[in-house]
Amino acid sequence: MPDAALPRLHSLGDAALLCELPPPATLAQQQQIWALMAEAKHWPGVGELLPGMNNLTLTFDPLAIDADALITRVVEAWPHLDASALDGRRIEIPVAYGGEHGPDLADVAAHTGLTREEVVRRHSGAEYIVYLLGFLPGFAFLGGLPPELATPRRAEPRTAVPARSVGIGGEQTGVYPSVSPGGWQLIGRTSLALFDPLAASPTLLRPGDRVHFVVESFE
Secondary structure (H helix, E strand, C coil), rough: CCCHCCCEECCCCEEEEEEECCCCCHHHHHHHHHHHHHHHHHCCEEEEEEEEEEEEEEECCCCCCHHHHHHHHHHHHEEEEEEEHHHCCEEEEEECCHHCCCCHHHHHHHHHCCHHHHHHHHHHCCEEEEEEEEEEECCEEHHHHHHHHCCCCCCCCCECCCCCEEEEEEEEECCCCEEEEEEEEEECCCCCCCCCCCCCCEEECCCCEEEEEEEEECC
16 A cells, blocks of 8 residues: 555544544545554554544553554554455344334435335345444444435434434434434334343444345335
């Protein structure tokens, strides 16, 4: 990778370093972020690794490694990262589309000019990539929504979106893992739990996973 593609590096206090790529967020750039995360977790002195959209925050112990040494390590490692070696799991999420589970499906259809059936077909026919987890525990930001399904968020957000609701917000789609306020257009609901704090692996999804929504029912 050429030097021009090196991330911007910013100190966050005395014990964290932000590695940031310029927009727009792309799958290729996100894969490079994941590759850096996989490499950095083995470095002495590095603690928690927090991936974001087009960025990675590395926390570190200043007594074990100073910021300048960590910056040097990132710069030296970056051109040699193998993002192609990362292959996420395939996760299928069954969805009951429409009806009481997807009260905004008709609104999405009206906005896009598609039938309700066609919205469901295109939404369930795409492959999505988990870019990062955030907003709520277990909430995955997914890339891959067909552009023709992009729909603005609701003018008046709901005070309580039901847990496991599947929605569209702008150019993204996702699943609310728990009850939460939210303004996304709800098109369905899954029976799968996306977050279980008592499980060995609390989140169903993780960065890099390939997600497929499967039509369980349609009303």
